[in-house]
Amino acid sequence: xxxVIQSPRHEVTEMxxxxxxxxxxxxxxxxxxxxxxxxMRGLELLIYFNNNVPIDxxxxxxxxxxxxxxxxxxxxxxxxxxxxxxxxxxFCASRETGAxxxxxxxxxxxxxxx
Amino acid sequence: AQSVTQLGSHVSVSExxxxxxxxxxxxxxxxxxxxxxxxxxxxxxxLLKYTTGATLVKGINGFEAEFKKSETSFHLTKxxxxxxxxxxxxxxxxxxxxxxxxxxxxxxxxTVRA
Numbered sequence: 218x219x220x221v222i223q224s225p226r227h228e229v230t231e232m233x234x235x236x237x238x239x240x241x242x243x244x245x246x247x248x249x250x251x252x253x254x255x256x257m258r259g260l261e262l263l264i265y266f267n268n269n270v271p272i273d274x275x276x277x278x279x280x281x282x283x284x285x286x287x288x289x290x291x292x293x294x295x296x297x298x299x300x301x302x303x304x305x306x307x308f309c310a311s312r313e314t315g316a317x318x319x320x321x322x323x324x325x326x327x328x329x330x331x
Numbered sequence: 332a333q334s335v336t337q338l339g340s341h342v343s344v345s346e347x348x349x350x351x352x353x354x355x356x357x358x359x360x361x362x363x364x365x366x367x368x369x370x371x372x373x374x375x376x377x378l379l380k381y382t383t384g385a386t387l388v389k390g391i392n393g394f395e396a397e398f399k400k401s402e403t404s405f406h407l408t409k410x411x412x413x414x415x416x417x418x419x420x421x422x423x424x425x426x427x428x429x430x431x432x433x434x435x436x437x438x439x440x441x442t443v444r445a
Contacts, residue, residue, distance in 0.1 A: 221374075260421070260435050272430070308374055317382035319365050319423075320433060322374035 221323035223309050229329045235297040238326045241290055242311030250320060251284055251294050252308040260308075266292065267314060299330045333358040333424045337436035345444045350394075350409040352439050354422035357403065364405040365423040365433065366396055375421060381405065392416070417443045 222241040230236050242249050250265040264274040269286045277284070281300070286292040296303055306327050310320035338353040356362055363382050367375040379390025386398040392415075396407045405422060422436040 259437050262432075265432065267430070273432075310375075315431065317363050317380070318431070319367075319377045319380055320375075322367075322376070324374045327372075 221309055221311050221321050223307075223323035223326050225326060226324065227327045227329075229331065230299055232300055232330055233298040234330075235295065236299045236303075236328060236330075238294040238307050238309075238328070240292045240294070240309030240323060242292070242309070243321055244290065245313065246311035246321070247289075247314040248312040249286060249292050250310040250312070251292070252310065253305045254308060254325075255305045263294070296328075299328075301330045304328055304330050333362060333426050333429060333434050335422050335424050335434055335436035337420075337422050337439050339439055340437065341440045341442070343442045343444060344412045346414055347411050350407075350412045350416060350441065352407040352420050352422075352441070354396075354405045354407065354436060355403055356405060356422075356424040358424055358426050360426045360428055363425045363431065364396075364398060365425070366390065366394070366405075366407050367421045367423065367435075368392075369419045369421065369438075371418070378407070378420075412441075412443050414443050414445065417441055 224239045251263040253261045263276045264284045266286045284294045306325045308325045310322045312320045334357045336355045365380045366378040369375045379388050381388050381398045389395045394409045419438045419440045421438045423433040425431045425433045
């Protein structure tokens with residue numbers, strides 16, 4: 218298995234532009250999580266899905282952020298418009314639903330908004 | 332609600348010395364406990380986990396952790412540090428009252444001195 222695949226690995230964009238981050242979870246994993254990691258705030262859960270349905274989006278910082286999971290093998294996190302304070306590493310993780318399963322993380326997307 | 336406290340945000344050890352990273356958890360029901368490692372510019376990787384059964388669990392790269400219910404702890408150890416152990420380590424807890432969603436600690440950065 219190729220693991221959780223995120224693209225792009227690095228993204229540099231100008232303030233005000235739209236940014237779309239992509240994630241392909243492990244086949245058979247029913248849950249998908251989007252995290253943001255910064256030096257100041259550490260790891261923050263933004264949103265998670267069970268069986269493609271958003272369950273908890275309370276971590277999404279504001280309306281500029283949106284996430285979708287149109288099918289079991291693909292999810293996107295979109296920021297529109299982007300701001301410099303959105304600069305961070307964004308991780309996607311997936312998990313089999315149920316007890317005792319840890320998450321498998323992707324390699325992350327390092328976003329820089331200038 | 333479950334939570335995790337990692338004691339010490341930075342730990343420095345000499346090569347060949349014992350590595351001890353402390354983790355205490357709070358959970359209203361028997362928890363599932365995890366340790367993850369994050370190497371520079373990479374995603375989080377599962378080191379080991381405790382679900383049920385034997386309270387001493389062994390993981391990858393020579394690490395092990397012991398679940399102590401009476402102390403609500405899950406400390407991570409490695410008898411002899413190697414330069415390649417330099418990384419950030421995260422403790423996490425999950426339980427069935429929260430959809431087995433992981434709650435992460437703030438992380439402990441380990442540096443290894445030659």
